[in-house]
Amino acid sequence: MEKTDYRILGLNKVFSEKDLANIDDSQVYVISILSYFATSLFDKTKKEDVLWDITENCISQLNLEDCVIYLLDRDKKLLIQKAAYGNKDRGERKILNPITIPLGKGIVGHVAASGKPEIISDVTQDPRYILDDVQRGAEVTVPLLIGNEVIGVIDSEHSKKAFFTLNHLFLLELIAQLTVKKLAHIIQNKKDSFTNDNAYYKQFCYLVEKEKIYMDENLSLSSVAEQLNISTNYLSQLINNLSSCSFPDFINRYRVEEAKSCLIHPDFTNYTIAAIGLESGFNSKSAFYSAFKKYTGITPTEYREKHKNIS
Incomplete structure (x- = not known):
């Protein structure tokens, strides 16, 4: 099994290298199950x-x-x-x-x-x-x-x-x-994390940044946790601790950045504001407007008009 697999890295504080090496490629499900068990105990x-x-x-x-x-x-x-x-x-x-x-x-x-x-x-x-x-x-x-x-x-x-x-x-x-x-x-009253938090967090960030899972309007904390084979509570705490924000805030920041790009891109000139919100992963116009104003200080309409004037 590829030793850079985030699930392997996530468990390297729990199991020895020898233990993990004994799990072959046909037993990927074992690593997934162990990841869930370990993160559930966090x-x-x-x-x-x-x-x-x-x-x-x-x-x-x-x-x-x-x-x-x-x-x-x-x-x-x-x-x-x-x-x-x-x-x-x-x-x-x-x-x-x-x-x-x-x-x-x-x-x-x-x-x-x-x-x-x-x-x-x-x-x-x-x-x-x-x-x-x-x-x-x-x-x-x-x-x-x-x-x-x-x-x-x-x-x-x-x-x-x-x-x-x-x-x-x-x-x-x-x-x-x-x-x-x-x-x-x-x-032993250890205060450090039981698992390798960074390995799971990096994989979460990869899914968001590279796979653009934030584009899915039905995305939820539990669906991402399931994809990562970790517990929902652990993922929530992981994001809170390492990014200093909640899961919805983390995802909506990326959606707003996506929307900002669309609002000024010529390919989206004929799109309504609401349509751009949906394209960016928001599931309603009100949710889009609320998040956009929260992170930029202005409305999507104001943002588009501002950049029209600049160009």
Whole structure:
């Protein structure tokens, strides 16, 4: 994979060069998913928020049926459920009666004891399987590791047998690394950004300046975030922090510059003011007039007349 890919650069503070090098060109989707997970964590400052965010995104981004994170209480030798999304959650970020699993018991307990990830294609054939609510078909469990020490596990079950593949395992192991590194970031009280903000910001600017995405009147913060494979909240904060303005202001500045060029260009002499606004990406005459006056101090009509007199 091309190492100058902005998504690779955006993750180079999270993963090692070796980790990223192991992702080949056929696995571009992996980088896109990891970018979303990493940027979704940008504003999380509490460990529990990190765990809930990871489980929620495993459902929304990986299309899993459920995802549970357990943390290990080493003194009690117990795995304690800390976050759950899917069939095992109740629609809110709260676990009233957390599941506890003794270290070494069940599939989850075995993975925590061994430090080795496992895919169980048919849990009905595995005597270690612990039924907690309804019978499932398959399970994947990966350890959360700091060095060689297990601090917890990420676990997912599915109703279909043989659902989980090696691709699921590979991706979940990277997500486990991401989770641990974000937790360490919080514990160490680091104030610097978790991701390489400049890489994502430069790609955003490229889309605006070179691809001229501002010309799309339906452009939105969420549509650009989706195009960049990052979270919407992260993109909003990124623009605010690095350009000192909001997303609408950033985009409208380019639209106004486009309109200024059109207003004095001979090819647009017969265009109405409203038509030029639409050509520049504004979705209404009022929005165009308001933005133009805000950034230039005069109306589009006054601007055109002023430059007619100059020429």
